[in-house]
Amino acid sequence: MSDTNSELAATAEIRARIDTTTPHSARFWNYFVGGKDNYEVDREIGEQIKEIFPGLVDVALTSRLFLGRAVRHLVAEHGIRQFLDVGTGLPTADNTHEVAQRVAPDARIVYVDNDPIVLAHAGALLTSTPEGRTAYLDADLYDPDAVLEAAAGTLDFSRPIALIILNTLGHVADHDQARDLVRRLVAGLPSGSHLVISDSTATSEGMIAASNAYNASGATPYHVRSVEEIAGFFEGLDLLAPGVVRVTEWRPEAGTPSAPAVDAYCGVGRKP
Template sequence: MDDINSLNTGIPHPARRYNYWLGGKDNFEADRVSGVQIAQAIPWIPTAARANRAFLSRAVRFLVRKAGVRQFLDIGTGIPAPGNTHEVAQSIDPRARVVYVDNDPLVMSHLRALATGTPEGKTGYIHSDLLDPDEILREIGATLDLSQPVAVLLVAVLHFLTDDDAVHAAVGKLVAAMPPGSYLIISHAALDLVSDVEREALEKLTGPDGGNGPFKLRAGTEIAAFTDGMKLVEPGLVPIQIWRPEPDSPFGPDEQIGMYGVVAQKPS
């Protein structure tokens, strides 16, 4: 999640690697090499990227249709691809408002060019980092009305942050600043959904000498801790492919996809 590395095309970057796994073209040789290395060690990773995108879409649709949410704060969004948050939300209600936050200048340039939204709604962009919640909170007021519920999306981003104290403090500050009735959407690579062999391979690839950037698997209980004090939307914290699946889902309930997903509501 480093600004400098995001501009260095010779160093793999999570957003560009994720774009590669999704079948996108906004990536470089280092990202593709990194993506292949990780996928060779953990073959379900590219499937998990697609399943994660589908989870995001289902969660946003649920919140717009069932919970009446019309405002979204998408942090660490990555390079635009089909099914962006504003596309999903505004396809249901064109008045929906979305703010994208990312610390990668490449991501921000793509967002400003492609994530324009509907005339009835509003789409904003903040070049910042989850670990700087104060800056995010200073800027979101230009797009979002903090007297009304907001859904905060942390989709496949927390596992790139390894300092537990710092990330819990940042998430806590953001949730505390949201109005009652707001929501938190999280997906996260799960320690207890991978084998020991896969865990060891991933730790080697993403360790200090791995060359693929930092990464931290967390157990389900650790992921659930980000939602402490909030009410979990059914079915709670579950593997992403079984969070309110749709009939035509290509991801089977027993398919190995080592990520949890959860949607939680801040008490009213």
């Protein structure tokens, strides 16, 4: 079989794994940030959630803006040139590699996801500057050792790496297990590496109601946590100022309009 035929067969196999009858977190989030890679079932639950808690749209949009600020800061102020983005989700505007390589064209980025819909769109992620490199891994957060081993094919583990886990850890129902998965990933990174996390939080009745409605839709459940639980992911790391705060409060850019007080917290920590 030719390479082209093999690629077509692989794409067909991936698409066959995509369930369009139940809502999907990556497609649902894609709809909220204005993307086009979603189905009617995702838009339906999206509209229901908007009626229950319109603020979730702000969470989606401001969390994306936090990603850009965090990546730019790590590249410009800490010299980070390597990123491991776990739980990639669907590509939209200003993906990690685009933000990083605008500042440092030689930056290397590895995206990690095990979702068929994300894999089907991986080609949109696999772009890079000539000086840098971008790769996509079909791998699982629940297997940190395999993630780190595969990422070593692109990233240099003798140099600092920024581990990015945005709006993903809520899929791990047990908090202790989520902390252990983060700990194992960070343990495999060299000194001077950074951890970047943001997640929706159980900080309002509206967010809790939205989470319950989403989980009742048949989609893979997403568990919102307390601010203290989000802070716990950074145990043993040196938190960059301003610490664990709302995503709108992490180093807002001068001259930008005031952002809403969203139910999503974030932080960036450095491994000693």
